[in-house]
Amino acid sequence: MPPLLNARDVTKRFGGLTAVNKLNVEIEENAIHSIIGPNGAGKTTFFNCVTGFYRHEEGTVLFKGEPLDGMQPDRITREGIGRTYQNIRLFQNMTVIENVMVGYQSHLHSGWIGAVFHTRGQRDEEKRAVEEARKMLAFVGLAGRGDWMSKNLPYGDQRRLEIGRALATKPDLLLLDEPAAGMNPSETVDLMEFIKRLRSELGITVLLIEHHMQVVMSISDKVTVMDFGEKIAEGTPQEVQNNPMVIEAYLGKGATEYGTVGSH
């Protein structure tokens, strides 16, 4: 079976800086795949190339076997790739349920006429959208918070809402950019369980950028390590933890003798 997402020789430059350099990543269907690496390694840049916010200069990204290169971000979302952001980017002045309903919007069809004349189709569709959004809120653990202004949610709930909003686009592949950032240990454990549920209950493939090694090592099927825009290692969590190149990238030269990444 071909990989769900297949990035071939993807290169992105900002002026003289090569942020992503000939990156090859294959993400198997139904996998939980992590990308790790020090700050500035090019992980988020890669996300932006996949989702269409940056245009990569070279290489190609195949999703379900079809190239995504040059597509607008909204089109890519409709193809089935959802994402969250490193620094939470909710629609702050919209309610919680409205945020989810915006995510759901590409599965609705009514337009100007339907809205103004409240056609039967539009009414049914809106009702369905509200129901689906409520189910999604229940799924991410925000049931009953639908009428809150999203900026008033506590931090952890904002993260959940952002994931719920991305899930509402009904993606096949979900890109999570540091979902555990700023979470306390118990919230982190919940998050790990939640990511596993995404796969088991919704059948979603997850691509994860994460600094939290405990999360990465315990839930990933495969880990890709980046440094200075290049892939320096790839494999199962065990393989990667013991890879000297990885330890060097994280802890500097000479650290190899002292231990392994993520074994604490």
Place this chain on the structure above:
Amino acid sequence: MKRTSPFSWMTPVTTGLIGGVVALFLCLVGIVEASLGRYVITGIVTMGQVFVLAVYAIFAMQAAQKAAPGQDEKPAPFRTLASGAISGLMISVVLAIFVLLGQQIDLRAVFIHATPVLYDLLTFGLGVPQGIFVLLGFGILMGVLFGAMALLPSALRRSLGAGLIAVPLVAVIYSSLFSGRGLSAFQALAVFVVVGLALFLWGRYQQPVRARANALPARQQRSMRLGLWVVAILFVLALPALGTYPSEVLVITGIFVLMGLGLNIVVGYAGLLDLGYVAFFAIGAYVMAILTSPEITWFPFSGNFWIALPFAVLAATLAGVILGIPVLNMRGDYLAIVTLGFGEIIRLVALSDWLKPLIGGSNGITQIPKPVVFGFSFDNPQKLYYIVVIGCVIAAFIATRLKYSRLGRNWMAIREDEDVAQAMGIDLVRNKLMAFATGAALSGLAGALFATKLTSIYPHSFNLLVSINVLAVIIVGGLGSIPGVIIGAVALVGLPELLREFAEYRLLVYGAVLVFMMLKRPEGLLPEARRKLELHELSPDVAE
């Protein structure tokens, strides 16, 4: 033991000095003098005096409030009153210095409004040495009086304030619409008492009344709401009974409401700053003129208002789409500049010699007929008003429906964060175009009504100021709020129309109002209330 917070006696002094400068500014710019002819209370108080009084009131209250201790602190009535008095005195001092200076040097060479009439007003007609003392004493008195308001409980203070504001407001409307004279002292007192008392009672009994209304059975609640609607509709329908001139003002206000509702979709919902909104207004007006005026002979077709109306709206919509496609990829400031340019281009094209044989250049197009239905001609403002109201109702209906739809949510998402909206699968250009075109259509409708109201149109009616006025209307009313548009149009278009002696100060007042709003109430007069979607639309057991 209760303590009072630290306090500096410099605060009322500076507050008063600022107030003095403001009062002086109002005098020198001519507002005070221009409105001396308009009585608020016949024979006693003129509008000009009200302006100066308002400065004393606002700044003395401000100073007193700053000096008043917080709620859980020990009250300090002396400090509060003294602060008011000091600030009042400082306002008078500034004015007194101005008067004394005016006696020595001829200020009129620079400030044309520094007339003897003004000096007379400021010295209470008593001449220099006595008048100055009276002025200073008056300042202290006003300061103490208005400072005392800070000591009152807030409900009482608010009612008193509203009563005081209501008197000149009612007087202005009354005098420009009916009598040309001000209120009598008795009428003024009546207005003050009625408004103040009504507000006081409402503040006091609002909650129990609401609670009781909510406790009523659903059927009764519905009929009560229906009753309120009927009253509101009857009120709106009865307004032209005020006469021809008030109806004229209402028609203009209505046209701005219409434009405001349209621009509200573009700016308030979708967050696209459009400064060339007047272009679509102009296109609607010109299409209406071309299709109906007998003056236009080159166009093979000359129809009536009703045939022309859809074409005017369509043309404006089309213009919105054509302009929108290239520019909607731009963001914020760039979009504002491009649309600004577009608005000017349309006006200059209408003015140009090139199109003069077709649309009359600076001579415009005249003889635009009035709408006729089955032989009934809407030939005066009182009748035309109803057509404008129908237009506004349709526009408000469309705006409300769109707001609470998928399209409305998409617009809001684009306003909040364009990138993320796109990442949610929203086609930016398509959705923005919808907003732009809807806004343009409503502006075109307003333009068509405008043309038929005036029966003649000229390019100079379609300048940048129209765009700015509409924008000010929706900002003051509250971005995104539909009732806000109506309030904004009444406040910024209707009222200034009544105060015609202030025509030349209109922009000054706009500027002041906008600055004040941005500082004190950036969400607008009637901000949009977020709708409760989850808890009230469906029964709560759907998801769980």
